[in-house]
Amino acid sequence: METRFVYADNAATTAVSPEVFEAMKPWLGPKWGNPSSLHRLGREAAIALEDARTRIAACLGAKPREIYFTSCGSESDNWAVKGAAYAGRKKGKTHIITSKIEHHAMLHACEALERDGFTVTYVGVDSEGFVSVEEIKAAISDKTAVVAIMLANNEIGTIEPIAEIAKIAHEHGALMFTDAVQAFGALDVKVGDLGVDMLSLSGHKIHAPKGIGLLYVKQGVRIENLIDGGGQERGKRGGTENMPYIVGLATAVENAYANLPKMQAVAALRDSLRDRILATIPHSTLNGPRDGAYRLPGNLNIGFAYIEGESMLLLLDAAGICASSGSACTSGSLDPSHVLLAIGRPHEVAHGSLRLSLSEDNTLEEADFIVKCVKEAVERLRNMSPLWNEKLSGERKFILE
Numbered sequence: 341m342e343t344r345f346v347y348a349d350n351a352a353t354t355a356v357s358p359e360v361f362e363a364m365k366p367w368l369g370p371k372w373g374n375p376s377s378l379h380r381l382g383r384e385a386a387i388a389l390e391d392a393r394t395r396i397a398a399c400l401g402a403k404p405r406e407i408y409f410t411s412c413g414s415e416s417d418n419w420a421v422k423g424a425a426y427a428g429r430k431k432g433k434t435h436i437i438t439s440k441i442e443h444h445a446m447l448h449a450c451e452a453l454e455r456d457g458f459t460v461t462y463v464g465v466d467s468e469g470f471v472s473v474e475e476i477k478a479a480i481s482d483k484t485a486v487v488a489i490m491l492a493n494n495e496i497g498t499i500e501p502i503a504e505i506a507k508i509a510h511e512h513g514a515l516m517f518t519d520a521v522q523a524f525g526a527l528d529v530k531v532g533d534l535g536v537d538m539l540s541l542s543g544h545k546i547h548a549p550k551g552i553g554l555l556y557v558k559q560g561v562r563i564e565n566l567i568d569g570g571g572q573e574r575g576k577r578g579g580t581e582n583m584p585y586i587v588g589l590a591t592a593v594e595n596a597y598a599n600l601p602k603m604q605a606v607a608a609l610r611d612s613l614r615d616r617i618l619a620t621i622p623h624s625t626l627n628g629p630r631d632g633a634y635r636l637p638g639n640l641n642i643g644f645a646y647i648e649g650e651s652m653l654l655l656l657d658a659a660g661i662c663a664s665s666g667s668a669c670t671s672g673s674l675d676p677s678h679v680l681l682a683i684g685r686p687h688e689v690a691h692g693s694l695r696l697s698l699s700e701d702n703t704l705e706e707a708d709f710i711v712k713c714v715k716e717a718v719e720r721l722r723n724m725s726p727l728w729n730e731k732l733s734g735e736r737k738f739i740l741e
Contacts, residue, residue, distance in 0.1 A: 425485050468630070613696065
């Protein structure tokens with residue numbers, strides 16, 4: 341198999357951009373002050389901290405004081421749902437609504453809240469991953485503290501109707517949180533348009549380093565702290581601010597916002613890749629929305645019957661292609677994707693699914709190479725599969741017919 345290097349796993353993480361790296365360098369060297377200190381180095385850091393906050397807020401359509409820096413998207417998700425839940429409990433609100441296809445940061449946080457006495461409703465999705473608004477309407481009550489639905493799914497790219505869901509939440513006195521980790525940089529994310537009370541972002545999805553994220557909390561919304569400590573982040577999140585990464589995140593956010601016009605070309609490349617793979621490889625199926633208007637522009641997830649996704653990833657890796665079989669956060673698990681099971685995929689197809697996540701850096705030549713290598717990998721694995729041979733002999737019915 342021919343080898344190159346093609347990175348098609350941008351939903352897992354992205355490389356730190358040269359602009360972000362350059363912005364960070366002074367804060368890893370001579371500008372090493374603590375922004376809480378009163379001397380010159382501290383004041384310099386404090387000014388840069390608030391400058392970063394202001395720049396990010398402008399891109400999100402938020403106020404600077406509504407931006408709180410965290411270590412990652414998972415921390416932000418935990419803070420949002422747990423902070424809202426514990427604040428709500430003081431008012432007699434002990435119910436939470438989320439979906440079955442959320443990131444595990446949200447699902448596991450909700451499981452922890454259930455162990456602490458909260459009730460959680462996990463609403464279902466349809467075959468393309470769209471959250472059931474009707475289930476939310478049926479489940480919500482004056483006991484609901486928070487509704488937590490991701491803006492776009494990390495595995496199948498489905499873009500959820502967050503503004504509609506936020507309106508329902510507010511009609512019942514509940515807070516609305518959305519995880520925008522995958523969406524920001526691919527969509528024009530404005531907190532006012534979404535109508536949310538809280539929103540999370542993660543730096544390493546938009547060419548900033550791993551280890552930095554943020555939580556937007558609308559002014560006037562009160563949630564409990566997740567990390568207690570000093571008076572950092574206006575007393576809401578303890579811990580000395582990570583100045584190099586915060587400065588880098590501000591540059592990454594601005595760059596991602598400026599690059600939004602390039603997403604149309606990314607979507608066109610994704611659609612070409614989708615159509616060619618589905619046309620050339622039998623017994624394959626698209627996971628997630630067919631209509632690109634409701635799907636993240638760089639996301640492509642295809643299921644192949646009668647192969648193991650992990651085996652395909654190893655063959656693609658040997659050819660120099662970086663991809664994923666689902667969420668990179670759970671790539672070590674042998675269980676099929678909870679997202680694919682939730683949209684009704686059989687275990688055999690869920691186990692054999694491939695996620696390709698493209699960026700503006702991917703080319704048509706790389707797409708040609710991906711199609712070639714995926715076809716070769718699927719054929720090789722199926723030829724080794726006793727189940728595939730049983731299907732060909734007529735002993736079993738094909739799964740995808």
